[in-house]
Amino acid sequence: MSGIGGDAPGRVLHFARRWLPVSEGFVYDLVRSLHRPGVVVATERLENADRFPLADVHSLAWTSRLGSGPAARRARTAALMSLAVRRHVVVAHAHHGYGLGDLAGAVRRRRVPLVLSLHGDDVTGLVDQYPDYYRDAVGLVTTVVVPSQFLVDRVTAAGFGAERVRVIPSGIDTSFFSPAPLADGPPQALFVGRFVAKKGLDILAAAWPVVAQAVPAARLQMLGFGELEHLARSIPGNVEVVLSPTRAAVRDAMRQSRVVVSPSRTAPGDAVESLLVVNVEAQASGRPVVTTRHGGIPEYVRDGETALVVPENDAAALADALITVLTDDSVAGRLGAAGPGWAAQFDVSLMARRVDAAYDDAIERAP
Numbered sequence: 163m164s165g166i167g168g169d170a171p172g173r174v175l176h177f178a179r180r181w182l183p184v185s186e187g188f189v190y191d192l193v194r195s196l197h198r199p200g201v202v203v204a205t206e207r208l209e210n211a212d213r214f215p216l217a218d219v220h221s222l223a224w225t226s227r228l229g230s231g232p233a234a235r236r237a238r239t240a241a242l243m244s245l246a247v248r249r250h251v252v253v254a255h256a257h258h259g260y261g262l263g264d265l266a267g268a269v270r271r272r273r274v275p276l277v278l279s280l281h282g283d284d285v286t287g288l289v290d291q292y293p294d295y296y297r298d299a300v301g302l303v304t305t306v307v308v309p310s311q312f313l314v315d316r317v318t319a320a321g322f323g324a325e326r327v328r329v330i331p332s333g334i335d336t337s338f339f340s341p342a343p344l345a346d347g348p349p350q351a352l353f354v355g356r357f358v359a360k361k362g363l364d365i366l367a368a369a370w371p372v373v374a375q376a377v378p379a380a381r382l383q384m385l386g387f388g389e390l391e392h393l394a395r396s397i398p399g400n401v402e403v404v405l406s407p408t409r410a411a412v413r414d415a416m417r418q419s420r421v422v423v424s425p426s427r428t429a430p431g432d433a434v435e436s437l438l439v440v441n442v443e444a445q446a447s448g449r450p451v452v453t454t455r456h457g458g459i460p461e462y463v464r465d466g467e468t469a470l471v472v473p474e475n476d477a478a479a480l481a482d483a484l485i486t487v488l489t490d491d492s493v494a495g496r497l498g499a500a501g502p503g504w505a506a507q508f509d510v511s512l513m514a515r516r517v518d519a520a521y522d523d524a525i526e527r528a529p
Contacts, residue, residue, distance in 0.1 A: 172252030174200040174521060175245070175274075179261035181206075181221075182214045184387070184406060185356055188332040188439050188510075189257050190214040195333070195514035198521055201249045203242060205264050213408065220245065222264075235264065242268035253277060253521045259284035262299055275304040275524035277517075281332075282436040282457075285316045290431070296320045304524040307517065309437040310458030328520055331462065333510030334442050338409070341448035341502040342417045344495065348400075349488040350381040351452075352419035354412055354440045357388030360433040362425030362454065367397045368477035369425070369484065374399040376485045383415055412440075416447045420494055421487040424453040427474040435459055441469070442508050445501030450494050452483045462508070468501045 176193055181204035193200055194216065202219040211219070222241055228234040245251070246268060254269050255277045256262050262278070269276045278299070285308075289295055300321045308317055309332045318324050351373070355361045366382075373380055381400045385407040394403050404411065416422060422444035426435045434457040441451050442462055451469035453459055454476075463469035470487065472479035487494050 171250075172198070172525075173249045174198050175242070175249070175251040175254040176200050176202045176257060177204075177242075177254060177265045178202075178257045179205050179264075181208055181219065182210055184210055184213065187214065187409060188334070190216075191333060191335055191510045192514055192517060195510045197514070197518045198253075200255075201245060201251070203245060205238060205261055218249070235267065238264045239267035239271070243272055246272050246274065253525055255279065255521075259288060259296065262296075266299060266302055269302055273528070275528040276302050277305045277307060277520055277524055278303045279307045280313065280317060281309060282313070283431075283433055285313060285320055287431045287433055289316070289320050296322070304527060305520050307520060310461050312434075312458035312461065313436050328516075330513055330516045330520070331442075331508050332437055332439050333508055333513030334439060334446055334505065336446045336502075336506055336509045339413060339416070339443040339446040339505075341446070341498075344420055344448070344498055345418050347418075348379045348381050349377060349421075350383060350419040351484055351488065352383050352385070352415050352422050352444075352449075353394075353424070354385045354407075354415070354422065355424065357384075357386050357390040357394050358433075359390065359429035360426055360435065361386075361390075362427045362474070363390050363393045365425045365427060365475060365477050365480060366423065367393060369481040370397050370399055370401070372478070372481035373484045373488070376481075377488050380488055383419065385412060385415055412443070413447065416444055416449050419449060421450045421452055421484065423480070423484060424451065424459070425474075425480050426454050426456050426459060428456065437462055442505050445469070446505035446508075448498045448501050450487050450497035450501070452480065452487060454480075464500065464504055468497055468504050470497070 205222045207223040208221045222238050225234045225237045253275050257279050306322050306327045307330050317327050384394045384403045387406045436458045438459050444451050445468050454474040455471050456474040465471040470483040472483050
């Protein structure tokens with residue numbers, strides 16, 4: 163049942179500063195899978211409406227004409243309150259911590275419970291930079307949702323009580339990312355993600371020449387976008403870079419590949435992975451994963467069963483693991499076959515039911 167058009171009484175106000183970056187398709191999947199209907203509000207201009215089509219979506223970008231001070235904040239609060247009244251909003255869900263202050267006034271004045279999802283940098287790097295960032299929000303937030311156990315300590319350190327924190331992974335569509343036999347032809351490794359420091363492109367760039375020497379027929383496909391595109395294009399060998407792929411292009415690339423590689427690492431500014439959705443999508447697709455022991459990643463792969471997990475920042479270990487999967491049919495087949503059963507527990511419909519329950523609980527506990 164659609165999260166925009168369901169029949170549960172009262173609506174959810176889904177709030178984000180940006181709606182919606184290409185890399186956040188998991189938020190779209192959740193919203194459209196929820197039982198309780200919703201209305202989406204972004205403070206900036208709407209993005210990627212063709213990729214993430216929803217009917218009841220609004221932008222408050224017009225308030226930027228009022229500057230960045232109190233006048234703009236009052237205008238956003240008034241617009242949010244008006245929309246909440248017209249749409250019979252009974253709970254608000256901020257899908258990131260960024261810009262939470264723009265929602266706080268409306269939540270406080272409408273007296274609706276607030277669910278806050280924190281995904282990673284909005285509770286690691288952001289809090290490191292601004293230690294009191296969430297101080298004023300602590301009393302407003304009824305429930306904090308994080309995608310991995312790894313983030314729980316970070317959230318409590320930011321001031322939220324542990325009793326308010328729920329670990330609900332970002333779900334994937336297992337009907338879309340479904341298992342397919344390992345592809346014939348030249349062995350291909352696939353990277354999917356933003357071209358940014360925490361994705362470990364420099365480690366992959368150091369590892370791939372070793373892989374190419376050991377497996378001359380091997381290919382590497384890089385799907386993504388970002389500031390380090392030049393680094394992705396600099397990797398020597400049979401390497402293809404595809405910018406801003408659609409979801410269908412990601413699925414098709416996985417089906418043409420023998421292994422998905424995710425060499426994530428801690429980056430400057432304390433940027434870390436909280437879950438890494440692409441690893442779960444790969445396992446659902448029946449693809450072995452080669453990834454790193456970093457952040458929340460180990461919670462969502464099975465080392466030695468669905469994936470080979472190596473230390474972060476270790477190009478030699480990454481190369482060895484890739485060579486193993488690209489050359490050993492029995493290892494690739496065993497890891498790939500175990501993936502769909504493991505990933506099934508993270509289907510977005512199951513995760514949406516857990517978020518629905520969080521809404522119900524927040525509404526019940528509201529004064």
